[in-house]
Amino acid sequence: MIFDTRPKMPVTIAQTGESYPCATDESLLKGMCKLGRRGIPVGCVSGGCGVCKVRIVEGQVTPLGPVSRAHVSAEEERAGFTLACRVAPATAVRLEVAGKFEKPFSKGFAATADRVSP
């Protein structure tokens, strides 16, 4: 952002190779949203819904608030999983998107759609 002079770190999404600068006092998710970029699913942006679950592959992050245990277990946390809305980059970060939207009405319907699509 032109008028945003805060110190930033590059954040790279492993699956797409896309990269964006994120301020060191802002969450990985907010930083992405502010630039109008996509790649990490955006849900409640408050640590509760779990759709922005990521695994930090490289780099260090600073926690910003509580992460729902319903979506990131203690074991997963040790393996580098967290929610992108709850951590800010302390260094350059490379992450893997782990969360996904689960469509309502979808189970069964989506499978059917997959079968008939070319």
Next chain:
Amino acid sequence: MGVMRIGHASLRVMDMAAAVKHYENVLGLKTTMQDKAGNVYLKCWDEWDKYSLVLTPSDRAGLNHVAYKVEKDEDLDALQKRIEAWGVKTTMLPEGALPSTGRMLQFNLPSGHEMRLYAMKEYVGTEVGTQNPDPWPDGLKGAGAHWLDHLLLMCELNPETGVNTVADNTRFMKEALDFFLTEQVMVGPGGAIQAATWMSRTTTPHDIAFVGGPKSGLHHIAFYLDSWHDVLKAADVMAKNRVRIDVAPTRHGITRGETIYFFDPSGNRNETFAGLGYLAQRDRPVTTWTEDRLGSGIFYHTGDLVPSFTDVYT
């Protein structure tokens, strides 16, 4: 007469101080009580019972239980028999299981959500009183919500395995608790699958709603506002308080409600809405929304589904 209205929702929050600040400063509720376990009880200015929202400290977001108030204490015994006869197990929690609250009939909906019924909660009065009241009190904070109005539960639905807890809940609420259906979404081949329902006990389009999803959870709790202008002002309050807005002010086709959706600091979705839509009555014909027009049912103006709204819940 059985169930009167929604009484309270008990929510899990991950940061109590942030949650209380949100419900007080953004919604305009006031804290009325705290218990030794660290639970915080709040109410809106236009409500007369002691609390309509319970916040409980947790490591995750979501709904603990929702409670509806019945008219008479003996209704609890009558409803216990009907609920058990329907095939749902119940437990009668003694008076004081929740502070300032009488005995509670506890059970789980077919979708797994915990529901409670109670007849008594300590009366504290509205903020304008009962004698020559002003239309609204001074010193309201934030959106100044009138009351907790309804909630929407996400219910497990999987047509491939034949699981449809939306339809199960709807049947249960009608047969055991005398709720009536106001609107429904019918999907799948021939529109045979009841994928979402809106049900009432009062005269508003919904006192509870069920929507099918991959797993059961809480979609939102909703608070009532007077007018479309109050909905706009509520959005201003949210911007001021840096609240994550999910859906900016718009109108639902379903219920005709004027609405805004946003998240509390733990990611539990809130709604403030205005417009009673229509007078819900037992003999009013049921409104049906089809799969191809579902987008308009949800957001009437654009007709587009918003992934963060339809797919995200706690």
